Each structure stands twice: as C-alpha cells, then as structure tokens.
C-alpha cells in the first residue's frame with residue numbers, strides 16, 4: 558500500500574474518531590440493547606396481555622421496526638459480498654496467492670472450531686449440566702431432524718450451476734466461488750476490462766456507504782429486536798436449564814476472551830482489549846440479530862476503518878467465515894451433547910468424544926449464519942453418537958438467548974482469523990489500529 562494511501566487511512570480513522578465523539582454510535586447501540594432488554598422484561602412480567610401489548614407494541618411496532626432494520630441490513634449482504642469479493646480477488650490477482658490465503662483461512666477456521674468443541678466438552682464435564690435435572694419442570698418441544706445431504710453433494714453444490722440463482726437465493730459458498738473466479742479473470746484481463754473492474758469497485762463503495770446509512774438506525778432497531786425477544790421469553794423456563802446455560806456461557810467466554818485473544822496477541826501483537834472495544838458495535842449487532850450473515854457488511858467495514866484490515870482479505874474471509882466458521886455454535890453443540898448424555902443416562906466412550914469433535918466441526922460448517930440453525934444441525938451431532946433427538950426439544954425453549962450469544966462468538970472468531978491472515982499477508986495497517994482512540 559502506498560504511503561499516501563496509508564496516511565489517508567490514518568486520517569480517515571482519526572476522522573471517524575472525531576465523528577464517533579459526536580455520534581457515539583457504540584454507546585447508542587448499547588443503550589438500545591439494555592433499554593430493549595428492560596422494556597422486554599417489563600412487557601413480559603408487568604404489562605397485562607391484551608390488544609395494545611400483543612398486537613400494537615410487540616407484534617406491531619417492535620416487530621416492524623426491528624425486522625425492518627434487520628431486513629435493511631440483509632438487503633446489503635448479497636450485493637456487498639459479491640462486489641467486495643470480486644474487488645478482493647481482483648486486488649490479490651494472483652490465483653496462487655489467493656489459494657494460499659484461502660488455505661490458511663480455512664485451516665484457522667477448522668483449528669479454532671476444534672478447540673471450541675474441546676473447551677465445550679471440558680467445561681460441560683466439570684459443570685455436569687444434565688445431572689440432577691428435574692425433567693418434570695421441562696417443557697419439551699417437538700424437534701425437527703436435519704435434512705441429510707451426502708458429502709459429495711455438499712461439495713458439488715459449492716460450484717453454482719446458475720450463479721444468478723445462487724445470488725437470488727443468497728447461497729454464500731457458490732456466490733464466493735463465482736465472485737472469486739470473476740475477480741481473477743478481471744485481474745488477468747487488466748486494462749481490457751477496466752470499466753467492469755471500476756464498476757465493481759465503485760458499486761462496492763456504494764454498498765459500504767449504504768451499510769453506514771442503515772447502521773444509523775441501529776440503536777432503534779436493536780432496541781425493538783431485543784424488546785420483542787425478551788417480551789416473549791419467560792425466565793421460569795430457564796431455571797431447570799441454568800446449569801446447561803451457564804456451561805454454554807462459560808465455554809463461549811473462554812473461547813472469545815481467552816482463545817481468540819491469545820491467538821490475536823500471539824500472531825499479530827495487537828492489543829486484545831483495544832480490539833474488543835473497537836469490535837463491540839459488531840458484537841452488539843450480532844447479539845441482537847442472532848445472524849452472522851446480516852453482520853457481514855458491518856464486520857468488513859469495522860475491520861477496514863477501525864482495525865486497518867484490508868478489504869482485499871476481509872471481503873473473502875468474512876463471508877466465508879459467516880458461512881463455515883461457527884465456533885459458538887460448535888460450543889453449544891458440545892455442551893448439549895454432555896447435557897443430553899447425562900439427562901438420558903447414556904455413557905459416552907472416548908471414541909464418542911472424538912466423533913463429537915469431528916461431527917460438530919462438520920455441523921458448524923453446515924450451519925447457515927441465520928437464527929436457530931445450530932439447533933437443527935445439532936440433530937446430526939446427536940445422531941452420530943446415538944443420543945435421542947428428543948433431547949433437543951428440552952433445550953429449544955431457551956435457545957434464542959444462547960443463539961444470540963453464540964452468534965457473537967461466531968463472528969468474533971471470523972474477525973480474529975481475518976486479522977491474523979491479513980497480518981501475515983501484509984494487509985494489516987497497524988497505524989489505523991493504533992490511530993483510533995477508544996471512545997465508547
């Protein structure tokens with residue numbers, strides 16, 4: 558990156574700092590989150606059910622405003638992922654180099670996922686979430702069994718038969734493949750296809766600006782989404798499952814604040830606290846929406862503007878991570894396995910544990926970055942070691958709150974791996990990371 562461009566980035570970061578002082582978007586998002594939770598709890602426990610509460614407030618205002626915000630963010634995902642990937646691949650140009658970045662990223666994703674499940678199994682073995690469970694206090698919901706797809710088909714589906722269909726349906730992996738190919742070919746064509754290249758670059762900028770525009774609505778959107786969720790959740794359902802929930806929370810905390818931060822410090826030397834503070838708005842967004850996919854635009858933008866991670870890398874690794882790297886989901890699945898085994902008095906052998914690590918890694922790859930899918934792919938993990946799928950029904954009622962939390966870990970893992978890969982590929986501008994002071 559040229560000197561001029563670097564200075565521009567640092568200035569940009571400083572400008573954002575000034576802007577932030579004025580706007581305090583992070584603060585606003587968190588105020589929205591807390592007030593939303595409070596309002597939801599009040600609605601659930603204090604306000605009596607009726608037309609005004611149920612139809613006007615919860616399913617009217619909160620639903621429309623909250624989901625309107627979420628949809629506006631989702632609207633940007635496919636065009637942004639496609640354009641920024643084409644630009645990223647074009648910038649890297651060399652397909653060998655691109656392959657190296659890809660292999661390194663996938664390796665990081667797999668290793669962190671395997672660590673995540675191991676931590677989950679270890680934590681659950683200490684907490685014993687299923688022992689002494691009062692089954693009569695549980696509400697058991699009906700469970701869905703994950704559709705089975707052969708491994709060969711999963712692999713084949715990565716190549717889009719019809720890229721327009723993949724774009725229309727938002728199928729991330731085929732979109733990634735097609736966009737990378739377009740980018741590589743454009744880079745090879747050089748000046749001959751300059752106009753097309755410029756188009757993607759400029760359209761990409763438009764999508765980035767739109768992301769920031771939509772994010773201005775975040776405090777209100779987050780407030781409504783959280784208020785609606787909490788208004789629907791009764792805490793009494795949590796009581797018999799408190800041990801299970803705390804097992805998931807503890808393992809998520811270890812993965813997010815110990816494993817990732819050790820990786821970050823070890824590989825890049827960046828200050829983990831600063832990283833987390835800068836990344837908080839993205840975490841808040843992921844928490845309120847419980848969807849990795851919708852978080853992609855904000856994540857790429859934050860990594861670019863606040864951390865100095867080149868979009869050349871993040872445009873590729875973030876959508877890929879949002880699709881295949883679900884460490885938080887793997888953690889929930891690890892704890893759920895021990896929980897179900899204990900609740901149903903099934904003894905797991907060491908071989909079973911290895912099977913769980915392998916299948917939960919695969920399940921994490923197969924989990925789409927949208928709310929609640931981790932619970933569906935859990936049936937695949939249960940089936941691999943002969944646990945009854947009915948156990949999923951026991952945890953379904955309280956899964957939303959875990960889904961929100963694990964999504965935070967899912968996207969933080971993507972961001973940390975991205976920063977490391979960018980650092981190794983000389984695409985991390987540490988001046989940008991250092992330039993922006995922390996204003997919450």
Ligand code: ASP
Pocket residue numbers: 847848849850883885886924925926927928929930931932960963964967
């Ligand atoms: N909601 C999660 C995500 O989007 C996936 C899941 O675990 O259900 O990352």
